[in-house]
Amino acid sequence: MKAVLAIAAREVSSRRFVVLAGSALGIVPLVLSWLTPWPGITPAEVRAGASLLIAGVLALAVPVMTGSSVFGSDLSERRIGFYFARPVPAFSIWAGKVGGGLVVVHAAVLASLLPAWLAGSLFRDFWMLLAILTAPGLLFLIANAVSTSVRSRSPWIAVDFTAGLITSGLLWLAFRRTVLQLSGAGNLGNTRVTTFFQIAAGTAFAVLVLALLAGSYLQTASGRVDLARAHRSHSIGFWGLVLTFSLFADVSTRWLVNASVDSLAAYWVRPGPSGTWVWVTGSLPGLRSFVPHTFLIEPESGRNLEIRPAVFPWSGASAISVGGDRAVWVKVDPLTKSRGLELVAVDLTSPDPLSGARRFPLSGFPTRLVLSRDGALAALQVDETIQVLESASGKIVGSFRSPFQKRSIHHIFFTDDGVLRLFGETQGHEPSAGLDVEILDFDLRSRSLVKRGVVHAPDAREVWLTLGPGETHVVLRARGLDRYEVSLHDGVTGSSLRSLARGEGRPPAVRFFSGDRLALLERGSGTLRILPLLGGTEQRITLREGRSFLTPGVEARPGALLCPWVKRREGSPVPEGVGTVEVDLATGNLRDLGGPGGLEGALPALQFHSDMVAPGSPATRLIQSRLGGLGLLTPDLRGEKRVCRGEEGVDTQKSSLTMND
Amino acid sequence: MKPGSNHQERGPNPIAIDGLLVRYGRRTVLSGIDLHVQKGSVTALLGRNGSGKTSLVRCLLGQQKPEAGTCRILGTDSWKDRTKALGRVAVVPEEPDAPPEMNALQLGRFSGRLCPGWDHGAFAARLRQFQLPSNTAFQKLSRGQKALLMLALALSSRPSVLILDDPSLGLDAVARQVLFEEVLGSLGEGGPTVFITTHDLDALETIADRVAVLTGGKLALSEEMESVKNRFxxxxxxxxxxxxxxxxxxxxxxxxxxxxxxxxxxxxxxxxxxxxxxxxxxxxxxxxxxxxxxxLSLRQVFIALAGEERKEDQQ
The missing domain is CATH 3.30.70.260 (ACT domain)
Structure with a gap:
């Protein structure tokens, strides 16, 4: 320790003029602020600006100057032999010289800031202080490495260069791979992802500092007085650590982004209209909401495609054609110009859809994306512009500006005869006049926009529209100040056909079913009302008491609904149990599906999906455990095969799908 | 014979070099060097420029790793445990390498913190004896003053082994004489074992009691000065x-x-x-x-041996 301090003191003493110069320069901002009138700028701002400028210049110049001479010049001028001819351990020589050098560079920078800081003109920002304390130290060590390398003129310069290229490549690939994957599903703003990048950047910084320290130590301990050997030792120490870290980063990020459908904990499931193909977004167990993966899966056959990066779970990012032959999604690459927005289109009937994928640039992120029935056309809403393009060629076949505000469009879809139909909300002139939903058709042949009808919602402040099969009917749920009304309307003209329910509080949940029927769930009473669209007797089924039912459920086989429920203790927001009831519409019988009511009870994966999916299709038979396990029920709803494992290896077969009558 | 010779045959050799091999790339500089320096002796290592003397000294001081072989000082491998090996060793290097901005007094204090057994009194006395300015930065001293200051630094740590790597290089006649006189003065009962490389063969003759000559990367000679004079x-x-x-x-x-x-x-x-x-x-x-x-004088012996080397080179 005595030797370390002696050598460090000598390093500081031999460079004391640098620190003195820093102190002298630190007074300059004070003098400037006193002597010179600066129009529009307060003296404190002058002091702060000038002081930071001087400190910034010193923070660059002093470490480079000091770092390049701390070992390099001593080695090239053979002065380092003074220490190595004495019984001084290599560690003491290294620690003394590096420690002394670091003291000098930091003291010079801090000395230049001190007068302005004492005058109260500097931001007392932790991050700024941290940068001032760490950046010169890092530069000092880098300058030593570069200086040793350049002065040695040994063949190891080629090794440095090659290792630098390999490291840059590995780190860039790891970074790009991670950013792409983490940005998937709109996850980049996730605080855990931000924290991940902060930790990754912090680790990389720590490894860099550690590698520079290790390199400079080996340079001293093994290279001793031989400059070429010192360079070689530094390179071995530095690149040894840096390349190891880079390889670790490469391997770990490969692992991070690599997933199979089976290994996934699924947390978003979106079906195509035919229910044969399903978007499943989830994460590897233990990484929930952290690294999303999206698969386009065909549950019945087990075929799947991984969509990289993961796609956003809302309707603007992906679509499947009604026939289930084509799929499109939006790809975002945050590391490229204009975020690299692309529309990717695949033919799902192809044996390898991804290899034949077509990509078209997008001008903005669409808020809505729909496909025509055969998938040949895609319509996108970007801001208030709606474009129609061919999904095979990307050719724009029509474009128009929506008369509705961006967030006022309720539905866009292609009708059977190839017309693009819009349901958009307009507000009356008076706030009390309620809301109207206009129905407009865009004719692709004439490229004209035609108003087809309007759904009136007098007194409404909020409206929700649910489209029926074939778009012939639409259910309007309108909520005013204290009352709601649910009514059935014509899907083209918007004219009111009949009122379905009126009341106070939350309007009932609605879903269309096969056989031109409509289900309304009155959440308060737990009563399921089955209404024939074309008139007839209404059927009422009372679901189990003591349970809250969330939605009318999913038609998992024609004439049978899977209804999810939740059970809570009074006053507690935490569910005591969740599960699913199978409702036979013909008999009105109920059957519990799932375990004994534990937290892992299975729920229909499409429980909150409002658009109608083909009854009995695979998508309607997907059930999901709370921990992301995903299973596919057999058509008779009495057996199950696993699709996704879920968190912690939860066995959906045992815990969630025991059949209890 | 040198005055005050305390040559002793008994005890381990303070310096033991065995099978030393040094290469720079493909060029072999030293090969199969076996050299043992007996306690209390003054051993001179001679060789032409580029013969590998400095490489040998560097290996001996643990500053350079030999390709093969070992160098031991006081029984310790100087590459593997340099700090221990140099514990009782002092060195006067070929190029004075003290921190340039330090003056003699500062260097004395600095060395005192780096070397165990440092004798401040002896150092001050030598500064006076050599008439060295105590407040002049090392870089401003003359070549002779630097060499004498390095010798003062070396001797003030009371070493058991003193290694001098061409200490008189570039010195004028007076400075050379002072330097060698001081080395002579340090010898005597309990004085250090001295290992010296130099081209100043005349001065060597008065102090060395053993001589080794490097030619062609090998030791052409390693024996008592007396024996050399008898057989050459x-x-x-x-x-x-x-x-x-x-x-x-x-x-x-x-x-x-x-x-x-x-x-x-x-x-x-x-x-x-x-x-x-x-x-x-x-x-x-x-x-x-x-x-x-x-x-023959030592110079004549060396020239004769070096002449052989030259012939070999020419062949």
Whole structure:
């Protein structure tokens, strides 16, 4: 320790003029602020600006100057032999010289800031202080490495260069791979992802500092007085650590982004209209909401495609054609110009859809994306512009500006005869006049926009529209100040056909079913009302008491609904149990599906999906455990095969799908 | 013989070099060097420029890793445990390498914190003795002053082994004399074992009691100075019946002749295995007349050996 301090003191003493110069320069901002009138700028701002400028210049110049001479010049001028001819351990020589050098560079920078800081003109920002304390130290060590390398003129310069290229490549690939994957599903703003990048950047910084320290130590301990050997030792120490870290980063990020459908904990499931193909977004167990993966899966056959990066779970990012032959999604690459927005289109009937994928640039992120029935056309809403393009060629076949505000469009879809139909909300002139939903058709042949009808919602402040099969009917749920009304309307003209329910509080949940029927769930009473669209007797089924039912459920086989429920203790927001009831519409019988009511009870994966999916299709038979396990029920709803494992290896077969009558 | 010689045969050798091999790339600088320096002796290592003396000293000080072989100081491998090996060693380097901005007093204080057994009093006394300015930065001292200051620094740590790597390089005659006198003064009972490399062969002759010569990357010689002087001799003789000059020197059959020169008056030869017996046989040859033997200085021995090396180089 005595030797370390002696050598460090000598390093500081031999460079004391640098620190003195820093102190002298630190007074300059004070003098400037006193002597010179600066129009529009307060003296404190002058002091702060000038002081930071001087400190910034010193923070660059002093470490480079000091770092390049701390070992390099001593080695090239053979002065380092003074220490190595004495019984001084290599560690003491290294620690003394590096420690002394670091003291000098930091003291010079801090000395230049001190007068302005004492005058109260500097931001007392932790991050700024941290940068001032760490950046010169890092530069000092880098300058030593570069200086040793350049002065040695040994063949190891080629090794440095090659290792630098390999490291840059590995780190860039790891970074790009991670950013792409983490940005998937709109996850980049996730605080855990931000924290991940902060930790990754912090680790990389720590490894860099550690590698520079290790390199400079080996340079001293093994290279001793031989400059070429010192360079070689530094390179071995530095690149040894840096390349190891880079390889670790490469391997770990490969692992991070690599997933199979089976290994996934699924947390978003979106079906195509035919229910044969399903978007499943989830994460590897233990990484929930952290690294999303999206698969386009065909549950019945087990075929799947991984969509990289993961796609956003809302309707603007992906679509499947009604026939289930084509799929499109939006790809975002945050590391490229204009975020690299692309529309990717695949033919799902192809044996390898991804290899034949077509990509078209997008001008903005669409808020809505729909496909025509055969998938040949895609319509996108970007801001208030709606474009129609061919999904095979990307050719724009029509474009128009929506008369509705961006967030006022309720539905866009292609009708059977190839017309693009819009349901958009307009507000009356008076706030009390309620809301109207206009129905407009865009004719692709004439490229004209035609108003087809309007759904009136007098007194409404909020409206929700649910489209029926074939778009012939639409259910309007309108909520005013204290009352709601649910009514059935014509899907083209918007004219009111009949009122379905009126009341106070939350309007009932609605879903269309096969056989031109409509289900309304009155959440308060737990009563399921089955209404024939074309008139007839209404059927009422009372679901189990003591349970809250969330939605009318999913038609998992024609004439049978899977209804999810939740059970809570009074006053507690935490569910005591969740599960699913199978409702036979013909008999009105109920059957519990799932375990004994534990937290892992299975729920229909499409429980909150409002658009109608083909009854009995695979998508309607997907059930999901709370921990992301995903299973596919057999058509008779009495057996199950696993699709996704879920968190912690939860066995959906045992815990969630025991059949209890 | 050097004054105050405390040559002792007993005890481990303070310096032991075994099988030393040093290469720079494909060039072999030192090969198969075995050199043991006895306690209390003054051993001189001679060699032409580039013969590997400095490489050997660096390996000895643990500053350079040999390709093969070991260097031990006071029984410790100097590469593997340099700090322990140099615990009682002082060095005067070829190029004075003290921190340039420090003056003599600062260097004394600094060295005191780096070297165990530092004697501040002895250092101050040597500064006075050498008339060295105590407040002048090292970089502003003359070459001779720097060398003397380095010697003062070395001796003030009271070393058991003193290694001098061409300490007189570039010094004027007066400075050289002062330096070697001081080395001589440090010797005596309990004084350090000295290992010195130098081109100042005249000065060496007064202090070295053992000499080693490096030629062609190998040790051509390593023995007592006395023995060297006994076996290296210059022989001169005339020939009664001058024959073909090409046959001159045939009479030296029993000698290991390093050089043979035929002059107008006869033959001049340097031999490395002179004995009275061989000389008597030369004298007894019928055509040899006026044969004389001449002692050689260390310089002449070295030149003769270096001449051999030059011949080998030329071949």
């Amino acid at each position: 001799r210059k022989l001169t003789y005339g020939l009664e019946r001058p024959e073909d000059p090409a046959d001159a020197g045939q009479e030296l059959d029993g000698f290991d002749a390093l050089s043979v020169k035929v002059r107008g008056w006869g033959v001049e030869a340097v031999v490395s295995n002179f004995t009275e017996e061989r000389f008597s046989r030369l004298l007894a040859l019928p055509h040899v007349v006026d044969a004389e033997t001449h002692a």
